[in-house]
Amino acid sequence: MSAMAEDLAVEDRARRRAEAAHWRAKAAAARARARTLSWESDPELRAQVKAILALSPVERVLGLQAESEVFASAVLIRDLPGDPTAPGTGVAGAR
Amino acid sequence: MTFHLVGHFRALADHRVRYLIVGGVGGRLQGVPTTTGDLDIVPDPDLDNLQRLAVALSGPNTWKKPVDSVEFVQHPVVEPSEFWSERMTQYRTVNGGIDVLIELPGVGPFDALIRASRRYELAGYDLTIHVANLDDIIRSKEYADRAKDWRALDSYYEARAVLAEQGDDATLTPEDLDVTMPPPGHENDDDW
Numbered sequence: 590m591s592a593m594a595e596d597l598a599v600e601d602r603a604r605r606r607a608e609a610a611h612w613r614a615k616a617a618a619a620r621a622r623a624r625t626l627s628w629e630s631d632p633e634l635r636a637q638v639k640a641i642l643a644l645s646p647v648e649r650v651l652g653l654q655a656e657s658e659v660f661a662s663a664v665l666i667r668d669l670p671g672d673p674t675a676p677g678t679g680v681a682g683a684r
Numbered sequence: 685m686t687f688h689l690v691g692h693f694r695a696l697a698d699h700r701v702r703y704l705i706v707g708g709v710g711g712r713l714q715g716v717p718t719t720t721g722d723l724d725i726v727p728d729p730d731l732d733n734l735q736r737l738a739v740a741l742s743g744p745n746t747w748k749k750p751v752d753s754v755e756f757v758q759h760p761v762v763e764p765s766e767f768w769s770e771r772m773t774q775y776r777t778v779n780g781g782i783d784v785l786i787e788l789p790g791v792g793p794f795d796a797l798i799r800a801s802r803r804y805e806l807a808g809y810d811l812t813i814h815v816a817n818l819d820d821i822i823r824s825k826e827y828a829d830r831a832k833d834w835r836a837l838d839s840y841y842e843a844r845a846v847l848a849e850q851g852d853d854a855t856l857t858p859e860d861l862d863v864t865m866p867p868p869g870h871e872n873d874d875d876w
Contacts, residue, residue, distance in 0.1 A: 616790045619827040626837075634842040637717035642846065646713065646804035646813075646854045650689050653712050656719045657687035657780075 685721065691779035692723050693811050699740035702728035704797050705815045706788050706824065713804060714818045714852065715843035718836050722774075722781025726816065727767065728794045729786060734764035737784065741775055749774040790827025791820045803856045812856075818844050 641649060689709065696703060705713065708720025727737050741762045748759035748766075756776055766773050773784045787793040800817035822840050825833040 612790075616827055619790055619829060620823075622829070623826040628838065628841045630842060630845060631838065634717060634839055635846060638715040638839075638843045638846045639850075641712070641717060641843075642715040642850070642852055642854075644854075645807065647806045647808060649713050649854075650693075650806065653709065653719065654687055654689045657721045660719070660721065661685050661687070 685776070685780060686778070687721050687780035689723060689779075690806070690809060690811070692777075692782055693806065693813055694809070695740050695777070695779060696725075696737070697811055699736045701737045701740055702730070702733050702794070703737070703814070704794060704801055705813060706785065706797075706821055707783070710815045710821050711818065711840055711843065713813075713815050714802065714821075715846060716818070716836075716839050717843075718839050722783055724783045724785060726785050726788050726794050726797060729768075731764065734767055737767070738762040738764045741777055741782065741784075743777060745778045747776040788816065788820060788824045790824050791816075802852065804854060805856055818847060 641652075644652065703725040704710075705723065706726055707722075707724030708716075708718060709723050711718060712720065727733055739762075742760060744760050746759050746762065747756035748762070749756050751770055756774075759775070762775070767784050767786050771786050775782050775784070788797060791797065797816045797820055798814070800820065801814045802817060804813050804815065805811075806813065818840065822837070822844060825837060825840065
């Protein structure tokens with residue numbers, strides 16, 4: 590290996606070590622931050638979790654797929670042209 | 685936008701890609717009541733496997749989000765080197781969004797995740813999927829330190845607590861996969 594290639598290899602190893610140290614420090618900071626969180630169980634969330642876990646894996650997958658389709662087909666109401674009951678129009682029944 | 689999860693799983697299985705599901709889909713499969721519109725996976729970084737993954741993702745309707753861009757651009761031919769060079773690569777295929785992570789941030793690559801992963805059978809589809817353990821997904825979200833992740837973490841902690849209490853009946857255990865083994869010394873018998 591030429592001297593130049595050797596220098597580059599040394600530099601590359603040093604760079605990788607520095608990167609690894611950076612990511613390790615970041616992971617440690619995230620763990621420390623998470624430990625300071627106070628978390629309390631929420632009965633409503635708990636009921637939703639249990640409802641999902643009561644489903645078969647296929648139902649879980651298809652449920653998520655269906656939700657995504659609903660969100661994808663959603664349209665912002667204020668984007669509908671010429672809607673007389675759009676928010677802010679003051680018309681009774683405005684959404 | 686389309687999000688055909690089963691289609692993603694089928695395409696990956698058809699190309700014999702080894703991968704683990706992480707992110708929102710991984711959370712949802714383990715009870716987390718949040719929703720998502722793309723599939724995040726961590727592939728086995730074996731070169732042949734990445735080659736198969738690249739082929740599975742390639743197609744005339746494949747789009748990719750280049751690094752530092754907000755727009756997807758058409759990308760019919762996916763190269764395995766992309767997974768390494770970009771670490772996290774975002775694609776859209778006919779089945780919808782799919783993000784490929786060469787490692788789960790703050791946790792590690794495929795090998796670090798596989799041991800604790802959960803395995804689910806998709807009855808009727810002849811598909812088996814492997815999902816990173818919820819603890820690992822939580823660690824990655826804590827590590828990512830994004831506002832949207834912190835907002836969702838309560839749901840993840842709730843699911844983790846419920847799983848710790850009652851487990852997940854849908855997970856395949858080693859017993860589910862058990863096969864009758866021949867008695868010692870009869871391993872080569874034709875009857876077995």
